Amino acid sequence: MDHRTSRVIGAAASLALAGVLTGCGSQSDTAAPLSDAARASDAKHPEWSKYTFTVGDNGGDGSEALAKLTGVFDNAPYHVKFARFTFGPPLVQAAASGDIDLGSVGDVPPITGAAKEYGFKIVAVNRSLRPDQAAENIIVPKGSKLKTAADLKGKKLAIPQGSSAHGLALNALKSVGLTPKDVKLVFLDPAAGATAFNTGKVDAWSIWNPQSAIAVKNGARVLVKGLPPIDQTSNYYIANDKLLKDKTRRAALTDVLQRLSREFAWAVKNPDKYAQALSQEQGIPPADAKAELAAYSNRLTPVEPSDIALEQKLADAFREAGQITKKVDVKSITDNLLPAGYDSSKLKVTS
Numbered sequence: 578m579d580h581r582t583s584r585v586i587g588a589a590a591s592l593a594l595a596g597v598l599t600g601c602g603s604q605s606d607t608a609a610p611l612s613d614a615a616r617a618s619d620a621k622h623p624e625w626s627k628y629t630f631t632v633g634d635n636g637g638d639g640s641e642a643l644a645k646l647t648g649v650f651d652n653a654p655y656h657v658k659f660a661r662f663t664f665g666p667p668l669v670q671a672a673a674s675g676d677i678d679l680g681s682v683g684d685v686p687p688i689t690g691a692a693k694e695y696g697f698k699i700v701a702v703n704r705s706l707r708p709d710q711a712a713e714n715i716i717v718p719k720g721s722k723l724k725t726a727a728d729l730k731g732k733k734l735a736i737p738q739g740s741s742a743h744g745l746a747l748n749a750l751k752s753v754g755l756t757p758k759d760v761k762l763v764f765l766d767p768a769a770g771a772t773a774f775n776t777g778k779v780d781a782w783s784i785w786n787p788q789s790a791i792a793v794k795n796g797a798r799v800l801v802k803g804l805p806p807i808d809q810t811s812n813y814y815i816a817n818d819k820l821l822k823d824k825t826r827r828a829a830l831t832d833v834l835q836r837l838s839r840e841f842a843w844a845v846k847n848p849d850k851y852a853q854a855l856s857q858e859q860g861i862p863p864a865d866a867k868a869e870l871a872a873y874s875n876r877l878t879p880v881e882p883s884d885i886a887l888e889q890k891l892a893d894a895f896r897e898a899g900q901i902t903k904k905v906d907v908k909s910i911t912d913n914l915l916p917a918g919y920d921s922s923k924l925k926v927t928s
Contacts, residue, residue, distance in 0.1 A: 580605040592703045618656060622654045629656040632833065633680030634858075635812070640681075642854035643840040650836055655829055661858075663767050666690065666739040672697045672776065672815050676699045679816045681787075683741025684714075684809040688892045690739075691910050692901035696818040698912035700886060701834060702884055704843065705810040705845035711771040713742050713785035713803040715749055715896040718774065719796035723781065726801050727753040728761050735773050737765035744891055746809035749783075749900055757898050766845070766868060786869050787861050794865070812875070814914075821912055831914045838877035838921035845874050845922070877923035 583872075634640045637704045641659035644650055660677055662668040664688030671677045673695035688698050715734070717723045723732065726749045736743050750756060751759035765777050767788060774782040774792065782792070793799060804810065814834065820826050843874060848870050855866035885907050892905040 580653055590784070590898050617882050622832075623830075624668050624825055625654040628826060628829050629658060629916075630679065630830060631658045631660055631672060631677040632837070633660045633662055633677040635662050635668055635680065635682050638681065639844065639851060639858050640837060640840070640858075642842055643676065643851070643859045646854060649840045653836065654706055655833075657833065663789045664737045664740045667712040669695060669697060669815060672817050675819065677803035677817075678820055679814060679833060681812050681814050683744070683812055684888060684891060685895070686739060687743040687813055687815060688744075688888065688895055688905050688907075689901060689909065690815075691905045691907075692890075692903045694903075697815045698818045698821055699813050699880055699888075699907075700821070700912055700914040701814040702854055702880050703812040703841075705873045705876050706876055708805065708810045708875075710810070710845035711799075711803040711808070712791075712798045713744060713745055713783070713808065714789045715781055715803075716774075716789055716797045717781045718777065718791055719798065719799075721780070723800055724752065725753065727755065729781060729800075731760065732753065733761045733763050735763045735770040735777070735779040735782040735784075737767055737770060737784070740800045742785055742803075743900070744895070745801070745803045745808045745892060746783040747900065748891075749801045751799045751894065751898075753809055757803075757900065781798050786799060787859055787865055789892065790868055791861065791865060792887050809891075811884070813880075813884075813888075814877075816912075816914065821914075827914070834877070834914050835919075836914075838922055841875060841877065842921045845876075858928045859923060876920055878920050879915045879917060880911050885911055894909050 597655060629806045632640065638740050665682035666681055666689060669686045669690035672680050673690065681703055684785045692699060723729065729750065734746060750760065766775055770782055770784060771788060818835060820830060852863055852866040852870060855869060856863045888907040893906055895901045896904060
C-alpha cells in the first residue's frame with residue numbers, strides 16, 4: 578500500500594464538505610528532520626494498512642506542508658489525506674459525518690456542534706505556548722470612530738457563525754454589559770466577511786489571523802484583542818465518535834495525532850521553515866506568515882479539567898445569550914486520545 582500523504586480532491590461524499598473543503602500539498606518525499614527515535618515506528622501494525630485517515634485543518638495551520646517537510650507520515654502503516662476548511666463549524670460537521678476522521682478547531686465549534694447533537698468527541702488540546710499572543714481579534718476599519726467594545730452598541734458586527742470568533746464577540750460584548758441584541762450581528766463566512774469589511778458594509782469584524790493581521794497591516798485597527806479572560810488561545814482536536822469506539826482504528830488514530838504533534842514540535846524549533854509552510858498553505862507573503870508564528874506556537878496535550886471548565890463556561894454563555902438552544906455538557910463530549918502527561922513540547926527533535 579502507498580503510505581504517502583495526499584490531498585482530498587474532487588467532489589466530497591457529503592454536502593457538508595461542499596464549498597468549504599480544498600486540498601493543498603503532495604507526496605511526502607522529504608527525509609524527516611526529526612530525531613531517529615521520533616522517525617521510527619514504535620511497533621509494526623500490519624492491521625493498520627487498510628486504513629486511510631483524513632485530517633481536517635481549520636484555515637491552514639501548515640499541517641500538510643509540515644507533513645511533507647518533516648516526513649512524519651513517511652513510515653506510517655496507513656494512508657493520510659488532508660482537507661482544508663475555511664472555518665470550524667463545517668469541519669465539526671464533517672468529523673461527525675465521517676467525511677474526515679480528525680481535525681483542529683477553535684473553542685466554539687465543539688459547543689455549537691454538540692448543541693446540534695453531532696457525533697464527535699474532543700480528543701486533545703493544541704495549547705498555545707504564547708497565551709499572551711492573540712490569534713484573533715475584533716477589528717475596525719481605518720478611520721473608525723469606535724474606541725472600545727462598548728461602542729459596538731447599535732453597530733454591525735461581522736462574525737463567522739459558530740466559530741471561535743463568535744465566542745470572542747459574545748464575551749467581548751458581555752464584558753461591557755452588552756448582549757447580542759444590543760448589536761447587529763451579521764453572520765458571514767470569512768471570505769464574505771472580508772468583502773463586507775473592506776467595502777464598509779459592516780462597522781467591525783471578529784476574525785482570526787491571517788485575516789486580522791493582514792487587515793491591520795492595511796490600515797485596520799484592533800478594537801478588542803482575543804486574549805484571556807474573554808477568549809481562549811487554545812484549539813481543540815476532534816474526532817469521529819464511531820471511529821473512536823473501534824479499538825483498532827482508535828489506536829491507529831492516536832498514532833496519527835502523535836505524528837502531528839511531532840511535526841508541530843519541530844515547527845516551533847524551526848520558525849523560518851514553519852513560516853514557509855504557513856505561507857504556502859495560506860497563500861500569504863512569507864513576512865505575513867512570520868508575523869503569525871507567535872500565535873501558532875502550540876503544543877499538543879490531553880484535555881485537562883481546566884479546559885473542560887472553560888469550554889463549559891463558554892457553552893453556558895452561548896445558551897444564556899440565545900446563541901444555542903440546547904444545554905451542552907462538555908465533559909460528555911470529551912474523550913482523550915493522548916496519554917496522561919503527554920506534552921509535545923517535550924519531544925526531542927533536531928533542528
